[in-house]
Amino acid sequence: MATKSEIAATAQPENAPVTLTKKEIERYSRHLIMPEVGMDGQLKLKQAKVLCIGTGGLGAPLGLYLAAAGVGRIGLVDFDRVDDSNLQRQVLFSTKDVGRPKIEAAADRLRGLNPDIQIDTFDTHLSSDNALDILKDYDIIVDGTDNFPTRYLVNDASVLLKKPNVYGSIFRFEGQITIFGDPNGPCYRCLYPEPPPPGLVPSCAEGGVLGVLPGIVGSIQTAETLKLIIGKGESLIGRLLLFDALAMRFRELKLRKNPDCPMCGTHPTITKLIDYAEFCGVRGEEAPAPQTSVPEITPRELKTRLDRGDDLYILDVREPHEYQICNLGGHLIPLGDLSKRASELDSSREIVAHCRSGKRSAEAVEFLQRAGFRKVLNLKGGILAWSDEVDPSVPKY
Amino acid sequence: MAVKVMIPTPLRAYAGKQESVEVSAKTVGEALKGLTDKHGDLKKHLYSDDGKLRSFVNVYVNDEDIRYAQKDQTPVRDGDTVSIVPSIAGGRQN
Numbered sequence: 001m002a003t004k005s006e007i008a009a010t011a012q013p014e015n016a017p018v019t020l021t022k023k024e025i026e027r028y029s030r031h032l033i034m035p036e037v038g039m040d041g042q043l044k045l046k047q048a049k050v051l052c053i054g055t056g057g058l059g060a061p062l063g064l065y066l067a068a069a070g071v072g073r074i075g076l077v078d079f080d081r082v083d084d085s086n087l088q089r090q091v092l093f094s095t096k097d098v099g100r101p102k103i104e105a106a107a108d109r110l111r112g113l114n115p116d117i118q119i120d121t122f123d124t125h126l127s128s129d130n131a132l133d134i135l136k137d138y139d140i141i142v143d144g145t146d147n148f149p150t151r152y153l154v155n156d157a158s159v160l161l162k163k164p165n166v167y168g169s170i171f172r173f174e175g176q177i178t179i180f181g182d183p184n185g186p187c188y189r190c191l192y193p194e195p196p197p198p199g200l201v202p203s204c205a206e207g208g209v210l211g212v213l214p215g216i217v218g219s220i221q222t223a224e225t226l227k228l229i230i231g232k233g234e235s236l237i238g239r240l241l242l243f244d245a246l247a248m249r250f251r252e253l254k255l256r257k258n259p260d261c262p263m264c265g266t267h268p269t270i271t272k273l274i275d276y277a278e279f280c281g282v283r284g285e286e287a288p289a290p291q292t293s294v295p296e297i298t299p300r301e302l303k304t305r306l307d308r309g310d311d312l313y314i315l316d317v318r319e320p321h322e323y324q325i326c327n328l329g330g331h332l333i334p335l336g337d338l339s340k341r342a343s344e345l346d347s348s349r350e351i352v353a354h355c356r357s358g359k360r361s362a363e364a365v366e367f368l369q370r371a372g373f374r375k376v377l378n379l380k381g382g383i384l385a386w387s388d389e390v391d392p393s394v395p396k397y
Numbered sequence: 398m399a400v401k402v403m404i405p406t407p408l409r410a411y412a413g414k415q416e417s418v419e420v421s422a423k424t425v426g427e428a429l430k431g432l433t434d435k436h437g438d439l440k441k442h443l444y445s446d447d448g449k450l451r452s453f454v455n456v457y458v459n460d461e462d463i464r465y466a467q468k469d470q471t472p473v474r475d476g477d478t479v480s481i482v483p484s485i486a487g488g489r490q491n
Contacts, residue, residue: 058487146487171485174406192484194452242482244406247416253460253482336410336438 018043024116028070041230042070048229051075051138053126053154055106057214058144058168058221060092065222067110067117071229074110075120075138078102085397089211126150128273131157140225141181142166144218148195149276155180155188156273159264164228164237168221173210173246175217178236178255179224185237190258190265195280213245294365297352297377299389313346315353317364318383322356326383326394335360338367347373354379354386356397398423400473402432403480411438425458426469428479443481453484 097105158165158181165181314330420431
């Protein structure tokens with residue numbers, strides 16, 4: 001008796017010879033005339049199933065070029081909605097898409113680009129509960145996410161399912177690209193066994209990304225994905241490509257499979273998906289410890305006290321380029337300079353420290369308290385909360 | 398032996414905003430010590446409290462990962478490039 005999957009397989013056109021229609025031949029002619037792709041390669045693309053995790057900066061060139069290249073089935077996973085600040089780099093979206101679920105806007109755009117392919121949408125957070133189920137139907141996984149918990153989740157799920165994971169990550173002007181998850185190659189944990197603790201990753205002060213950077217990195221991920229599908233060229237398996245857009249330089253490092261890797265080593269200790277928020281030390285929206293342990297003032301309380309004429313010294317611990325975006329007229333000492341410049345502050349006056357969101361200024365308050373300042377308060381929620389609660393004319397960034 | 402230590406973007410803020418620093422060293426350990434002697438703020442980003450290189454930071458001599466060579470004791474020669482390569486996740490601000 002035939003099993004369910006055998007019945008499904010015989011019923012699917014997958015077993016019938018796959019061919020290109022006349023319109024498809026015209027569409028893909030620039031592929032077809034290259035021997036490296038040709039008809040064989042284009043038919044492989046047509047039968048390929050690729051899952052893109054994230055439809056943001058990296059997901060944009062991925063989605064667009066995979067769809068344009070004729071990858072037959074593309075899955076998209078994202079839970080977010082399009083936001084004004086996305087448009088600087090997430091070129092899948094238009095201004096009119098602001099507020100729409102990303103998945104919906106992305107699928108519309110890709111279906112418009114290539115109506116002959118299948119677009120699957122997963123409007124959800126990828127999690128330990130759903131990852132294996134979502135990933136299992138695809139040949140290749142492409143990681144276009146923006147945070148450590150999801151990166152480790154995508155890695156582990158790809159290793160468990162023995163699927164290649166085309167990896168790209170970005171920071172400011174710098175990108176890293178490779179392919180993990182190949183049975184003979186390394187996985188993300190071979191390279192980085194553990195994520196950085198939240199306090200040590202660069203804070204929002206040093207964040208940001210050059211808009212075109214994910215375009216370049218995502219395009220390289222796409223090229224690697226297409227090469228894996230057509231089986232041509234030299235893949236990035238075992239090589240970490242580093243790109244610095246500021247120096248405009250590519251470098252390459254060797255990646256090795258770590259025999260002691262807990263995920264893909266000779267004696268793996270991780271055999272199922274774990275709790276990645278806990279593993280990465282981030283627990284949803286919970287505030288980090290320093291923020292809760294320092295004395296705070298809310299934006300409304302601060303406004304009331306300033307209006308009343310209280311003698312308050314406003315200390316802005318952001319970076320000078322942030323001060324230029326918007327400020328509350330405070331005295332600017334970036335957090336990194338505070339230890340050297342604390343003597344500029346008058347410890348007899350009451351100080352209110354603020355930053356963008358309240359995290360850096362909480363560190364500043366903690367530091368100043370240790371340095372002997374008695375009257376220091378942290379502006380709760382930073383300039384973002386000030387904009388929400390007191391003065392909406394202050395732009396949020 | 399003069400070696401060039403490449404500083405990754407996320408750590409440049411703790412190294413006088415420089416892309417690379419020249420130090421004199423015979424081993425990777427010495428090169429990194431030369432670097433953290435010049436830029437003390439880098440120390441806690443590279444090493445844990447027990448003095449071990451952090452697990453989200455990898456160090457390469459030219460294109461070889463020192464974990465598969467002689468770790469801290471990996472020799473460096475004149476003109477070698479030591480790269481610090483931390484994990485980066487993307488744009489999320491948290």
